[in-house]
Amino acid sequence: MTDTPQADVSARQSILDRIRTKQVHSAPLPTIDFQRVQSFDDPLDRFAQSLVSVGGQAHMVDSVNDVKPIMDQIPVFRDASQIVSLVPECIRGTVDTAAIHDPHTLSDVDWTIARGEFLVAENGSIWVDGNTLPHRVLLFIAQYLAIVVPKSEIVATMHHAYQRIEGFDGRFGIFVSGPSKTADIEQSLVLGAHGCRKLQVFIVDQM
Amino acid sequence: MGYASKRTITFHFLSETRYRAVPVQLSLHAFSFRFDFMLPIVEHPAAAKAFVTDPNRSRWHDQALWFVRSKRDLQAGSIPEWEYLRETASAIKTHTIANLGDYLEQFERNATARGAIVHWARDGEHHNQIVLKILQQHRAHRIVKSKSMLTEECGLNHYLEDNGIDVVDTDLGERIVQLRGETPSHIVLPAIHIKKEEVGDTFHKHLGTDEGASDPKYLAEAARGDLRDKFLAGEVGITGVNFAIAETGGFVICTNEGNADLGTSLPRVHIACMGIEKLLPRQQDLGVFTRLLARSATGQPITSYTSHFNGPRDENSELHIVLVDNGRTKLRESETFRAAMHCIRCGACMNTCPVYRRSGGHSYRATVPGPIGSVLSPTRDANTYKSLPYACSLCGSCSDVCPVKIPLHHQLLAWRGELVGKKLLPRSKRWSMAMASLLFRSPRMFALSGKIGRAALRILPRWATHNRFNKWTIARELPLPPNESFRQWHRKHRSK
Numbered sequence: 025m026t027d028t029p030q031a032d033v034s035a036r037q038s039i040l041d042r043i044r045t046k047q048v049h050s051a052p053l054p055t056i057d058f059q060r061v062q063s064f065d066d067p068l069d070r071f072a073q074s075l076v077s078v079g080g081q082a083h084m085v086d087s088v089n090d091v092k093p094i095m096d097q098i099p100v101f102r103d104a105s106q107i108v109s110l111v112p113e114c115i116r117g118t119v120d121t122a123a124i125h126d127p128h129t130l131s132d133v134d135w136t137i138a139r140g141e142f143l144v145a146e147n148g149s150i151w152v153d154g155n156t157l158p159h160r161v162l163l164f165i166a167q168y169l170a171i172v173v174p175k176s177e178i179v180a181t182m183h184h185a186y187q188r189i190e191g192f193d194g195r196f197g198i199f200v201s202g203p204s205k206t207a208d209i210e211q212s213l214v215l216g217a218h219g220c221r222k223l224q225v226f227i228v229d230q231m
Numbered sequence: 232m233g234y235a236s237k238r239t240i241t242f243h244f245l246s247e248t249r250y251r252a253v254p255v256q257l258s259l260h261a262f263s264f265r266f267d268f269m270l271p272i273v274e275h276p277a278a279a280k281a282f283v284t285d286p287n288r289s290r291w292h293d294q295a296l297w298f299v300r301s302k303r304d305l306q307a308g309s310i311p312e313w314e315y316l317r318e319t320a321s322a323i324k325t326h327t328i329a330n331l332g333d334y335l336e337q338f339e340r341n342a343t344a345r346g347a348i349v350h351w352a353r354d355g356e357h358h359n360q361i362v363l364k365i366l367q368q369h370r371a372h373r374i375v376k377s378k379s380m381l382t383e384e385c386g387l388n389h390y391l392e393d394n395g396i397d398v399v400d401t402d403l404g405e406r407i408v409q410l411r412g413e414t415p416s417h418i419v420l421p422a423i424h425i426k427k428e429e430v431g432d433t434f435h436k437h438l439g440t441d442e443g444a445s446d447p448k449y450l451a452e453a454a455r456g457d458l459r460d461k462f463l464a465g466e467v468g469i470t471g472v473n474f475a476i477a478e479t480g481g482f483v484i485c486t487n488e489g490n491a492d493l494g495t496s497l498p499r500v501h502i503a504c505m506g507i508e509k510l511l512p513r514q515q516d517l518g519v520f521t522r523l524l525a526r527s528a529t530g531q532p533i534t535s536y537t538s539h540f541n542g543p544r545d546e547n548s549e550l551h552i553v554l555v556d557n558g559r560t561k562l563r564e565s566e567t568f569r570a571a572m573h574c575i576r577c578g579a580c581m582n583t584c585p586v587y588r589r590s591g592g593h594s595y596r597a598t599v600p601g602p603i604g605s606v607l608s609p610t611r612d613a614n615t616y617k618s619l620p621y622a623c624s625l626c627g628s629c630s631d632v633c634p635v636k637i638p639l640h641h642q643l644l645a646w647r648g649e650l651v652g653k654k655l656l657p658r659s660k661r662w663s664m665a666m667a668s669l670l671f672r673s674p675r676m677f678a679l680s681g682k683i684g685r686a687a688l689r690i691l692p693r694w695a696t697h698n699r700f701n702k703w704t705i706a707r708e709l710p711l712p713p714n715e716s717f718r719q720w721h722r723k724h725r726s727k
């Protein structure tokens with residue numbers, strides 16, 4: 025399985041040789057000057073605006089107890105039977121992922137309630153650490169997705185975001201921005217391409 | 232003023248001969264791919280003809296892309312440090328490409344330490360063999376693939392199909408194109424040339440949607456249902472790579488649909504194929520590139536999913552990374568064209584290009600169309616793609632929007648110089664250029680031809696200029712001839 029075919033070794037060498045025979049000089053690697061990067065007076069407001077512009081919905085709530093009542097007003101949640109919750113303090117799930125080994129068995133999941141680490145104000149995205157997901161596919165296979173994030177966890181731009189996850193060592197991590205979408209048919213935006221059809225983001229004050 | 236009229240005549244002569252040089256009769260169907268075999272040398276004007284002469288399609292295509300370009304402008308304008316980001320991105324890429332050998336080795340070391348298996352491929356053929364071998368080791372026959380221009384470049388789909396493997400393109404645009412037996416006409420918007428009614432026909436035939444249905448929402452929903460089954464049945468997921476990080480050995484894939492994620496989080500084996508230029512030195516560099524990519528590409532602040540993969544999914548899964556050269560090390564050796572390796576495949580140069588917008592991506596007969604394609608394709612084969620550097624008005628808009636500041640229009644101009652040096656210009660063009668050069672060197676001849684031109688414009692009847700042999704006048708009126716040449720005018724006025 026891990027044996028490298030002979031051809032690969034020679035290809036590797038010839039590619040590297042060809043690169044090294046042509047010396048190219050260049051300036052050192054630049055580093056972003058944070059002084060020159062935009063910031064926002066009200067990052068939360070900016071986040072909410074950005075999220076709406078990418079098709080998601082933001083809800084500001086005081087505590088984890090406020091999530092369920094809002095969700096209960098959403099018909100597709102009220103009617104849902106297969107709910108995976110990774111934030112049990114907000115929503116109790118109906119599917120126990122501990123018993124599941126094959127991700128394919130999750131194909132009927134209606135909702136995934138996931139935990140977000142922080143918000144990015146400039147583009148309405150949320151960083152989700154793969155370590156919080158028993159199965160990576162949960163984020164993508166569920167018909168609907170809700171992400172719960174503490175209100176205090178917000179950064180202005182992607183530069184700040186990468187500063188924050190510097191040294192990230194997990195196998196998987198993702199910025200999610202809005203529901204899955206496509207504009208491949210005559211540039212008409214359709215929400216719900218392959219992944220979730222809608223995205224609800226709960227920004228919780230005390231969490 | 233005499234100059235102006237002469238210029239008209241010279242150009243008209245050029246465009247005329249360019250069309251006549253094409254040996255084949257064109258099929259009216261814009262996307263007939265048998266074409267490629269009939270026409271080994273890409274004559275862009277001929278290949279674009281069907282598209283351009285369908286004014287409805289050409290205008291509609293033009294407007295669709297201009298809409299995307301305008302969304303890009305809004306996003307770029309909303310970031311005060313936009314130009315600073317472009318400069319930084321360009322400097323990061325310049326540095327990376329200069330030190331590519333070191334970064335590739337660093338990437339390989341770190342990726343391997345995370346449990347990935349790294350392969351090196353000399354060219355497209357070699358890349359395809361490597362992928363096939365992995366699939367055969369796993370006895371896999373059903374592949375779900377997300378968008379990757381690299382695998383298009385290598386012709387992976389055909390290669391695998393010829394070896395009895397079923398490949399499903401899962402990006403909706405690519406799926407549409409695949410079902411229709413076409414190739415993408417744009418690197419970000421693969422089906423931008425297809426109307427919704429045509430998608431409806433294709434889906435009716437292949438997915439059993441209602442006949443005549445063309446509502447994008449309905450059609451996308453049908454594709455979602457169909458592709459869900461394919462995802463669940465997929466045995467191996469193949470993806471491209473947007474950015475690979477030397478310092479972490481991980482890589483990033485950006486999609487809006489979530490197809491790359493669905494395609495790699497179900498099967499146990501993930502094969503990620505990337506050109507060696509996709510490397511970035513540090514994770515923090517992603518801050519610059521994720522801010523630029525989606526804004527430049529579609530005018531979104533970021534793609535819906537920006538996924539970071541570090542090694543295989545778990546202990547029971549496999550991650551293969553195929554690093555592909557396929558001409559990139561050769562391109563790196565050219566001082567003039569090296570910067571083309573900065574390209575992050577955002578498509579902004581296509582959306583803004585006045586030629587691309589009107590002629591459609593297929594007219595370039597290359598995997599990557601538009602300005603960057605016209606720079607890259609002749610580096611692969613100067614003779615086949617020699618007309619592409621001329622599919623350009625040198626307006627420079629591509630260079631202005633390119634997020635990594637590739638001097639695209641300078642490179643296109645440089646290509647024209649190289650082609651003349653290689654004697655790859657068509658004979659008609661070489662002759663007319665030689666004639667023009669003679670003319671410009673002799674003031675007397677110049678003055679005389681100006682006089683003839685002015686007289687001809689005045690006395691020739693309309694049928695002599697507007698007829699089927701003169702393509703230049705199909706949609707144009709000839710200018711009113713001035714009474715005197717600029718030199719005559721100048722002589723009269725300089726004494727005053």
Ligand code: SF4
Binds near residue numbers: 574579632
């Ligand atoms: S050349 Fe520049 S504008 Fe064109 S696709 Fe590449 S990165 Fe985008």
